[in-house]
Amino acid sequence: MTKNYRKWFLAKVKRAIYDFGMIEDGDRIVVGFSGGKDSVTLLYSLYLLSRSIPVKFDLAAVFIKTGWPMDLPVLENFCRSLNVPFYIVETEIAKIVFEDRQDDNPCAICSHLRRGALHSKVLELGFNKVALGHHLDDVIETFFMSMIYTGQIRVFSPFTFLDRTGLTMIRPMVYLPAEEVVSFVKQEALPFIENPCPANGFTNREVVKKQIADLVKRFPDLKARFLTSLQTFDQRNLWPDVRSKSKKQDRKIRI
Numbered sequence: 001m002t003k004n005y006r007k008w009f010l011a012k013v014k015r016a017i018y019d020f021g022m023i024e025d026g027d028r029i030v031v032g033f034s035g036g037k038d039s040v041t042l043l044y045s046l047y048l049l050s051r052s053i054p055v056k057f058d059l060a061a062v063f064i065k066t067g068w069p070m071d072l073p074v075l076e077n078f079c080r081s082l083n084v085p086f087y088i089v090e091t092e093i094a095k096i097v098f099e100d101r102q103d104d105n106p107c108a109i110c111s112h113l114r115r116g117a118l119h120s121k122v123l124e125l126g127f128n129k130v131a132l133g134h135h136l137d138d139v140i141e142t143f144f145m146s147m148i149y150t151g152q153i154r155v156f157s158p159f160t161f162l163d164r165t166g167l168t169m170i171r172p173m174v175y176l177p178a179e180e181v182v183s184f185v186k187q188e189a190l191p192f193i194e195n196p197c198p199a200n201g202f203t204n205r206e207v208v209k210k211q212i213a214d215l216v217k218r219f220p221d222l223k224a225r226f227l228t229s230l231q232t233f234d235q236r237n238l239w240p241d242v243r244s245k246s247k248k249q250d251r252k253i254r255i
């Protein structure tokens, strides 16, 4: 049972890796390792795949310490058991976000600063790819958050090359819903730590997450259908952008 579930789970990760050409021979991949369920699962999945797929790649884990107390030996021991190098980056992100800035949107700043610290470390280590633990629920939540809070239809990509740094970001778990990640953590008895941030559970993302959970109760296939919609999306089914045109016409009419 455990083995079959592992096989099924890894097949989904592998599918995303192949579909988006995420990993090539000789890649040196840092997993953004927060120690939460998602990144622990990602690290373990990539570790298992590194031993079974023909493509050869190196792995390391980088933890960005934001300033909250955390049980780091749990993470250190886990990485040691896999023989994956583990790096800790000390930052003052918690202080900057909650004391210095006191912004209305602490999550956006925190995420931006964590990303910056992570990329700097990856460059310093001489690695070329960054793997993040986003799963299908993150994709769906981000889609709705963009639309609701910023009026944009957009979602992050499973594979992104960043011109400025030369790094590539990959998200190998985009085909897997959150509940499967939770099941995998249980089945494999993976160690993880809870997110210590005081904003955890009180964010805009949390609001959207609850709405999606309600929708899923009424429409159980929602997550799978959402994924299909992204994969079969046709630009012609949306409206053309007429904003600049209508501004020009407004000007003409006034003349």
Ligand SMILES: Nc1ncnc2c1ncn2[C@@H]1O[C@H](COP(=O)(O)OP(=O)(O)OP(=O)(O)O)[C@@H](O)[C@H]1O
Pocket: 031, 032, 033, 034, 035, 036, 037, 038, 039, 040, 062, 063, 064, 065, 066, 114, 118, 131, 132, 133, 134, 195
């Ligand atoms: N402090 C951190 N150090 C290193 N990588 C991080 C850190 N925080 C987040 N990441 C990376 O960014 C991804 C998305 O971040 P997010 O804050 O959404 O985490 P999450 O959904 O709570 O995931 P997790 O369960 O791994 O904590 C994580 O899965 C992880 O790969």
